[in-house]
Amino acid sequence: MHAAKGVAQYAAEARSLGQPDDEAARFLLFSVFTTLTNVNFNPSRFGALIQQAVAHRDRARARYEAAARAAGAEPRELAGPAAWQPADDPDALARQAAEVRVDAGLALVGPDVVGLRSLHLYALKGICAYAHHAHVLGKESAEVFAGVESALAHLAGEPADAADLVERAVGLGRLNLAVIELLDAANTGAYGAQQPTAVRTTPVAGKAILVSGHDLHDLEQLLEQTVGQGVNVYTHGEMLPAHAYPLLKAYPHLVGNYGGAWQDQQREFAAFPGPILMTSNCIVEPHVSYRRRIFTTGPVGWPGVRHLAEGDFGPVVQAARALPGFPADPDAEPEPERLLTVGFGADAVLAVADRVTAAVRSGAIRHFFLVGGCDGPTPGRDYYTEFAVGAPEDTVVLTLGCAKYRFNGHEFGEIGGIPRLLDLGQCNDTHSAIRIAAALAEAFECEVNDLPLTLVLSWTEQKAVAVLLALLALGIRTIHLGPTLPGFLTPNLVDALVQRFDLRLIGDPAADLAAALEPAAQ
Template sequence: MLCYQCEQTDRTGTVPGCAGPLGNCGKDAETSDLQDLLLYAVKGIAQYATRARAMGAADDEAAEFVLYSVFTTLTNVNFNPTRFVGLLHEAAAVRDRVRERYEDRVRARAAQPVEPEPLPGPAAWIPAQDLEGLVEQASSARVDAGLAEAGADVVGLRALHLYALKGICAYAYHAHVLGHGSGEVFAGVEEALAYLADEPDDTEELLARAVGLGRLNLKVMELLDAANTGTYGAQQPTTVRATQVAGKAILVSGHDLRDLAALLEQTEDMGINVYTHGELLPAHAYPLLKEYPHLVGNYGGAWQDQQREFAAFPGPVLMTSNCIIEPHVSYRRRIFTAGPVGWPGVRHLTGRDFSPVIRAAKALPGFAEDGPEEFLTVGFGRDAVLARADRVTDAVKQGAIRHFFLVGGCDGPTPGRDYYADFALGAPEDTVILTLGCAKYRFNRHDFGEIGGLPRLMDVGQCNDAFSAIKIATALADAFDCDINELPLTLALSWTEQKAVAVLLSLLALGIRNIHLGPTVPAFLTPTAVGVLVERFGLRTVGDPGADRAAALERAAS
């Protein structure tokens, strides 16, 4: 295996990357290889799908399969090789169906009988029949394929495309399960995968198209925002209990609001309390989810602490979408997966039938007593913030608010992430901190106080809510009649996995400069590629939090 898609990448060798038998995320070499092969297979689907769509023979079911398949390959989503064997054979069948649609359309349009020529590369791939054969095939589909011919810069930029597409597909899948699909998004994903299937080697074109993927992701995040708010209502500032309540209990982690809603519906009036964990904290701000009184609070923090937190939780755990890590033996028999998530030996639920989780909750002890009352405030999405826009702009004009710091992104287990807590906690009292993503768990229990009745800490949500943060920034720029880069705003972003890559490209597509990124730069990008991003977009690597804050305030003052 070779995997360097996330911030957990092993950097101790001559060439960065996790190389068998086990990656730092817990993914084994066999699973990693099968994931690479699945990405190769969906490129083959895309080769035919782009042509079929251009001829009016689009297959949106195939596009939905691509979204799901790519999502399963993200960091900390699916570690089950058996599931990938099934997906690989399904991918070949989907590809053949799309090919037939395309070829039928070509024949129908031809003035004379014609037999379309088959496409090369991934489009011609035929899956091996067994696991051993598939793993052998994967050797030619590794992420660094073509390194000797194209060079490290090109291969790294191809990886940038691929990993951004992973994030885009994840966001689009979340929107899709809430009934919000888009032919434009399907077409954009298919076109990008087909482009990679042709093994591009022009670095300038690769960079330009990477920014184009950022624009595609903006459309996807807007679609997801419409799906979330259209289904469950616009987020509202909400106080969320962060300690336990006596009674039977179920813990839900990941990002999937629909899975959470289905579980809440199925447990209504059963006397079972439901808690969110990790990335699902913002669920408490949606009006239609808040209506369930047994959604009692949030338990625990960011994803990397789940082994300790899940072991201490006295009920079953439902893991949706991501981010799972190896379940400890202490809770392995009471954790369940759904959607794209998987772990060998862990029971996987389909069809949103959560009766096994409910039975487990009834059998397990739950919490014997209430915990001390501690609360978090969430729900400062764009509607909530923009409803206070006049107060915000007045506070800036009057000098009460000097600067905004958006401190957001993924948390993780690697060193250097205390930077973000230090950056936020050390912010001057005349500044406001907006937070987005699970990095906030390092400082969101701190009392930051208020400025003129406005909270100094505003929780905008998770990475799935990035569109809200963008709309807030653009609305403030409109209010001050300036460019986003002229706002008193600094972005300090942490990253772990591929959704963060997609969001970063969206910010670059918007022309946002001077983003502080860390705790490390992506291992798949060469120093040359990083240098280009620094030169063209003002991208900055994080350093000392105090010095970075001071420099940001100095830039804003000038």
């Protein structure tokens, strides 16, 4: 991250003088993405990225200096990360890293400022991840490049004004709104608008490949390379919503979804009878039982695991042919087919908006709950199961992100033909949720905060921080967050956020449900 800040310092200066270095900006998106939770654990990959960062920084510096001289000004010599030179020896590099750790300067500026810097840093990681997903599908913008460069360059200066950092955090939320809108356009532009789709979750006999992570472009390339190969492809984790996109579900060998959320992958991958392709986040340490048949691509990495160049999935196909796949046993009792319905993105929901608003006006739908976000293995996450399953039968549960695996196997039923559980997609599909809320607010001629809508979000990693800031930038209040608040939020910062945005920490699910429904009942 220190190296990335150095790239951003000179790239921001060059851009301000009309000489943007978009190659450096794209590098920032990818390299920062690699630092997210459960993405890349390979030290040699980071060593290579640091050297690449130096090359990008030096090129951006040259562009800046040339632009400054062309404008009749003497170029400035930038300090901090912009002047840093990485050590060649890995041990020396590690010692350098210790000097610029996330809590550097704690004794000087105090825990509140360090916490706010961390809030910026982690939000930027999420923003870069979303922007990289859009970039690989051909969508990028100068506004996003400039925003990322500016924010990283600001952090390079070790800001210490707490009030300014709070305002800039809201600005990062606005930047993420632009990014997730770009990503939504990238996904739907490449694969069509999501359609409600029943996804098989029981295996099909035959050779098999499992794809996990978030990257739809990687899945598309794998599907194209396995056409006519006699190999079935299954999604896992956050890839489940891929089945809702028309151009992806048109591949007949995309046969279903296997398993659940990322934290269960060691058990599920061990039982899967074929190779696993890990795209983007979230990888955990591969167990020895499947380490030789898991592959990474893009920003993902693990020491000793084979990493594939972009789009080069031949080794995965070869492994699938060599491994047994799911057996066909004519004497066995067929396993009952189980289905999960996905695909309730904004276009699908807004197509029946008149029915939804009519159901609200008639009292058939009393309240909406958006229960989503990142899941994890830590205690307290059963809250989301109890909350969603406990929601009264005259309420609708919307969900996105992998937290849905806590309860998407439950039978919620319908209200007048409208499913009570609406799966909006990945955390990458947050813009769909925002579009739906905005459309409902317009239909009822009110603000989003006045809707019968409660947001209950599960926090784990940096994409969730970026989403939270986007919601706060929209002025959305009374967001319930848990199961614990991010560790970098000090008590003072929690008090400030609660006071300004009315953030709530989740409590007892039954009590929280009752409190959410009380205003609607009055």
